[in-house]
């Protein structure tokens with residue numbers, strides 16, 4: 001994925017001290033591979049939406065670093081993730097597979113999230129601790145606080161991370177949940193993915209402040225603003241927020257700043273409201289390319305390894321697409337399934 | 343008469359009313375530069391400027407609450423809520439405030455606000471994005487609720503809604519924005535309390551609103567091929583309900599099938615059915631039949647969605663069961 005490569009033979013010199021926030025080399029490669037997988041999934045799903053094979057695609061391109069790093073900073077499989085619709089890279093990092101996702105996109109009976117009922121990109125897994133998302137902006141944030149409240153009541157040291165966009169911070173649910181969590185010292189991390197747009201509305205028309213983390217001040221919790229395209233910056237911020245939450249000191253607002261490279265969804269004519277030149281400029285800061293360059297430069301990733309990752313990722317996406325494409329549809333007689341419990 | 347799409351008709355109504363009355367302004371999410379998620383506000387920002395075409399933060403409660411405040415001082419806000427599903431986070435402002443302020447102020451202060459919002463499904467937008475919630479509003483005294491089915495009605499009723507001194511919930515339908523129809527060239531208004539016979543007939547009455555009317559019209563076309571003449575009554579207004587028109591039609595045809603896109607339990611069709619029981623019982627030759635959405639959240643899968651949304655076939659089936 002990098003344009004200019006170090007020679008494949010170059011290995012990391014042991015004396016070279018690179019600060020990787022304590023992330024071991026194998027994990028760095030895992031993070032990188034997940035970011036590549038997310039990117040490849042987004043590209044594929046986008047094509048499927050435009051060819052009409054699936055109804056809608058939402059891409060997280062530009063968010064890969066912050067999503068994957070934030071999940072790796074937690075205890076995966078133990079902590080809870082309360083996502084919004086743009087969190088596919090985070091969901092992959094939590095352990096969902098391309099096949100799980102493709103079955104949902106193709107609305108197949110076997111879709112493990114909801115049997116083809118839920119909106120595309122609203123991934124969930126009871127076993128992986130991923131809550132099903134909401135189409136209504138910011139409404140998941142109080143749910144995240146509630147899940148964390150339950151952990152606290154049960155005296156578990158689990159934390160919950162809830163994700164949302166910059167636009168979501170305008171909703172009442174965001175503010176009520178923030179205040180609630182701070183007052184009750186709830187072990188939750190509010191992770192704002194600031195991508196500078198809410199559909200067509202640029203951030204400066206969404207709020208009168210520049211640094212979204214200032215919103216934490218009024219509620220009495222720490223607010224930190226980090227470069228959302230920097231794996232390590234996000235990793236450190238979330239790790240610290242998680243430690244704080246586990247110590248019983250309550251919530252943190254982490255704002256990861258990035259840029260939404262793709263349109264809002266596959267149905268969004270973004271030429272209406274942003275200059276293509278702006279996107280071209282932002283592509284230069286693509287977090288996947290940036291991380292790959294870092295890994296390569298510091299000898300964590302050779303050209304062969306990168307090629308192997310690309311091949312694995314492509315094969316996984318192909319396999320998932322083919323599998324889901326030919327899987328059976330749900331049957332109309334089942335439409336009422338899952339409406340009530342016993 | 344020009345033939346135009348529903349979205350164009352709505353756009354004309356907004357433009358004409360903004361031109362006529364400087365107190366009229368539009369406010370909502372993504373309505374300015376983006377011209378609305380369904381492009382109903384196209385061109386308005388350019389024509390009327392940022393003062394009267396206000397792009398807001400994502401805050402439905404504040405959109406409606408501030409709209410109410412501005413309306414109390416005599417402005418005529420036309421608020422766009424991107425889809426009816428998102429109005430749920432602002433229901434307090436609608437039900438506890440917009441609907442009651444005039445009454446609670448002893449008639450001294452009114453709330454001449456218009457809230458435009460589309461409902462309906464059929465686009466694979468799923469459970470929280472495909473609902474037909476008109477009955478939530480139609481239940482509330484103090485609100486006017488309309489849901490037109492044609493470009494002509496949409497234009498005339500939106501203009502009337504903006505001029506009306508009461509809060510009007512103006513319900514559009516995401517699957518009707520591209521439907522086309524004739525619209526008079528000259529200025530006109532359509533009253534907010536009158537149903538209209540969209541197709542006269544003598545054998546049975548179909549009663550619907552919004553997309554329900556279109557299903558009924560299609561079903562009536564099909565029955566006509568078999569020599570059965572169905573009358574189609576388009577409610578247009580849900581609150582107040584035009585009881586006279588409902589009763590008058592059924593007195594002539596003696597049979598009724600009621601159609602709505604939403605869930606029929608406690609629905610618009612339930613209210614129409616009660617009206618018929620109270621005022622047309624002696625004229626009915628068969629039980630009233632209702633057709634609505636299957637009572638589940640809207641599923642994403644196309645085959646499931648098709649099974650849940652009411653169809654022409656289900657209208658025909660209901661009609662045949664009482665003919």
Ligand SMILES: Cc1ncc(C[n+]2csc(CCOP(=O)(O)OP(=O)(O)O)c2C)c(N)n1
Nearest residue numbers: 086135136137165166167168197198199428
């Ligand atoms: C309550 C509610 N209001 C409005 C919408 C329509 N809507 C969908 S996505 C969106 C923008 C959200 O922007 P942001 O929170 O910044 O997240 P991003 O999509 O940029 O990642 C809006 C307004 C909605 N889904 N729910």
